[in-house]
Amino acid sequence: AQSVSQHNHHVILSEAASLELGCNYSYGGTVNLFWYVQYPGQHLQLLLKYFSGDPLVKGIKGFEAEFIKSKFSFNLRKPSVQWSDTAEYFCAVTVYSGAGSYQLTFGKGTKLSVIP
Amino acid sequence: EAGVTQFPSHSVIEKGQTVTLRCDPISGHDNLYWYRRVMGKEIKFLLHFVKESKQDESGMPNNRFLAERTGGTYSTLKVQPAELEDSGVYFCASSPAGRESYEQYFGPGTRLTVT
Numbered sequence: 001a002q003s004v005s006q007h008n009h010h011v012i013l014s015e016a017a018s019l020e021l022g023c024n025y026s027y028g029g030t031v032n033l034f035w036y037v038q039y040p041g042q043h044l045q046l047l048l049k050y051f052s053g054d055p056l057v058k059g060i061k062g063f064e065a066e067f068i069k070s071k072f073s074f075n076l077r078k079p080s081v082q083w084s085d086t087a088e089y090f091c092a093v094t095v096y097s098g099a100g101s102y103q104l105t106f107g108k109g110t111k112l113s114v115i116p
Numbered sequence: 117e118a119g120v121t122q123f124p125s126h127s128v129i130e131k132g133q134t135v136t137l138r139c140d141p142i143s144g145h146d147n148l149y150w151y152r153r154v155m156g157k158e159i160k161f162l163l164h165f166v167k168e169s170k171q172d173e174s175g176m177p178n179n180r181f182l183a184e185r186t187g188g189t190y191s192t193l194k195v196q197p198a199e200l201e202d203s204g205v206y207f208c209a210s211s212p213a214g215r216e217s218y219e220q221y222f223g224p225g226t227r228l229t230v231t
Contacts, residue, residue, distance in 0.1 A: 004158075032218045034219075036222070042224070043119075043120075043222050043223055043224040043225065044207065044209075044222035045222075046219060046221075049218070049219060051218065090159065092159075094218055101164040101171050101172035102218055103149065103161040103164060103172065103175070104149075104151070104159075104161065104209075104220060105161070106151075106158045106159040106160070107158060108157065108158045109158065109159075
């Protein structure tokens with residue numbers, strides 16, 4: 001079965017610092033890749049997604065991610081974080097389950113705390 | 117456009133009791149998913165409806181969990197009887213048919229606490 005690993009459980013940064021959150025998945029076939037974010041007290045929201053094409057994808061709020069197939073990675077980046085980026089970030093993949101379902105498989109999440 | 121809604125937002129019940137969680141997907145979305153996050157663990161898939169039919173229920177933990185989707189609209193997830201290990205946040209997500217079905221829209225979740 002596929003799995004997703006997020007390397008950092010909790011990241012603490014000062015405002016304006018650069019961010020990179022690691023994500024690796026284990027699946028040899030075609031995958032669709034996502035980063036979701038959950039701000040405090042809010043629901044999960046899609047930050048960005050990769051289906052095919054340009055491996056560098058841009059999302060909302062200045063986030064981007066790069067799909068590196070050879071490394072099975074989909075790392076999330078932002079050049080300069082803001083206090084409002086404080087949230088929990090989830091990497092996820094969808095794989096066809098064989099039962100007609102594209103269920104999401106999530107990593108454990110990374111909590112980001114940005115200090116003003 | 118209204119998003120995915122879930123009710124209740126929080127439920128506290130005793131072991132052995134029954135709880136029913138409800139999810140209203142985005143109007144017109146054929147796909148409806150249930151996920152669960154137990155504290156400290158990852159969000160895990162429970163099951164998937166396409167309209168009113170269960171497409172994949174491979175993630176359901178055991179037969180104490182029963183999900184339904186009446187008329188292909190809202191869905192309920194019943195836990196009977198609840199056990200301590202059922203505590204967690206239950207998320208519902210929906211997506212449209214077709215290629216866009218890859219992108220799932222999540223509700224706010226129901227936090228279930230079993231004491």
